[in-house]
Amino acid sequence: MRRSLEGLLLEAAGTPHESIEDVMSWSGSLALDRRDPLRKYREAFAIPLSGAIAPDTDRGGDAHGADGAMPENGAVAAVAGGGEAVYLCGNSLGLQPRRARERVLQHLEQWSQLGVVGHFQGGEPWMPIEDRAIDAGGADIVGALPVEVVYMNTLTVNLHLMMIAFYQPTSQRYRILMEADAFPSDRYAVTSHVACRGLDPDDALVFLRPAAGSSGHYRIEDIEACIREHASDVALILLPGVHYLTGQVLPMEHIVRAARAASPDVRVGFDLAHAVGNVPLRLHDWGPDFACWCSYKYLNGGPGAVAGCFVHERHAHRTGADGVPRFSGWWANRRESRFRMLPVQELAAGAVGFQLSNPPVLSLMPVIASLELIRDAGGMQALRRKSVLLTGYLELLLRRRLADQLRVLTPSDRDERGCQLSLQLTGVLALAEVHTRLLRHGVVCDVREPDVLRVAPVPLYNTFADAHRFCDVLEAVLVALRAPDAKK
């Protein structure tokens, strides 16, 4: 039987913590941090200072003020004093691994000293940069074979490239099934793609919706029913691994199985922007046709970092001639003959065969640095172990202290969520003002109008103390804003 979260937290805090109350206290959080096996990895990241992220960072006034609302445990003072921020925004942009700078500088150095010779050390092309990302764990992180993954372009570009390859509409089967509340960029990408392929988006897109009464979550039976309903007209199912707004992990394995049961002609692609580096994935075993992810959220690769792309092994040796058409360029060529520039291309097997250009080395370097760090830390299993505790801890704290102020939109079952919690604030509040005040108190998270805060404690660099500091600040901010005389 599965252990309760409280049981896991008690065990993680160790003796002498005897009750969950002990563990949920400020000193309990410090004990959890002391005993955290990933503890040292926080130092591998640059943590922004609260004084830098909001120049007018509160250093003791505001919510501490007249109403005396600020809890007196020292945590808030530590944030407001200009120390390390409480950074809960890894779902939007992961923090910088310190070794990213080193890796980028190494490459600038190689370029400055060797010019093009740096590309061909000893007369042989040095390990192609795309292989270095795989070597650093870029395929392991999604549970894929090396041949199935390539780092290239950015997420939205890769979505288009994958749709060129795997969306093959016929007069009968031409629809794309996606979630109704998709990330807007994905919706724009799919809509524009369908239109460019000569179809009417109003007809060609069909939407999966959360059933009434499901709190905005997608249930397996509803997904399966929707796939069955469209078994004869859907060409491609494109769904997220983790939903960006609710933080729900979708049942990827079931989705692929339902698609295969519906028809061998239905292709499946996953957008893993919020899943990669967040939850363990087994893409090869689950068997979608393709998947795309960006590298700047939980992969900490930096803004606009080179993105990842998965193409299942079953397509590794297929070409345009046998049904996997593609846009191509010289980097899709077999490595052995790439620089011979043959008149007819020799396509590389696997995901590499979808590359167009030589990769932007500088923006790939931080991705490699970060992948190495995740591998050093023990990979996704190790991250996940802490993540379950850390997010569970934050949720317990919020439920104990702020239950009347907010509702947790993210599924409470830990198997159905990653690290993110989406918090819906109750009552009418100016969300932008909440956001500003949190920032002024050194808390970085993001907001979705009209009333949702998204907080993502990341196991590699967030602490159990961060969870307390966040609750303290949020409580103080909400109490101050809800006070009858709060300034509008």
Ligand SMILES: *Cc1c(COP(=O)(O)O)cnc(C)c1O
């Ligand atoms: C972050 C994110 C994107 C971003 O796309 P880019 O091409 O990297 O700018 C797209 N889709 C989803 C679902 C995302 O979460």
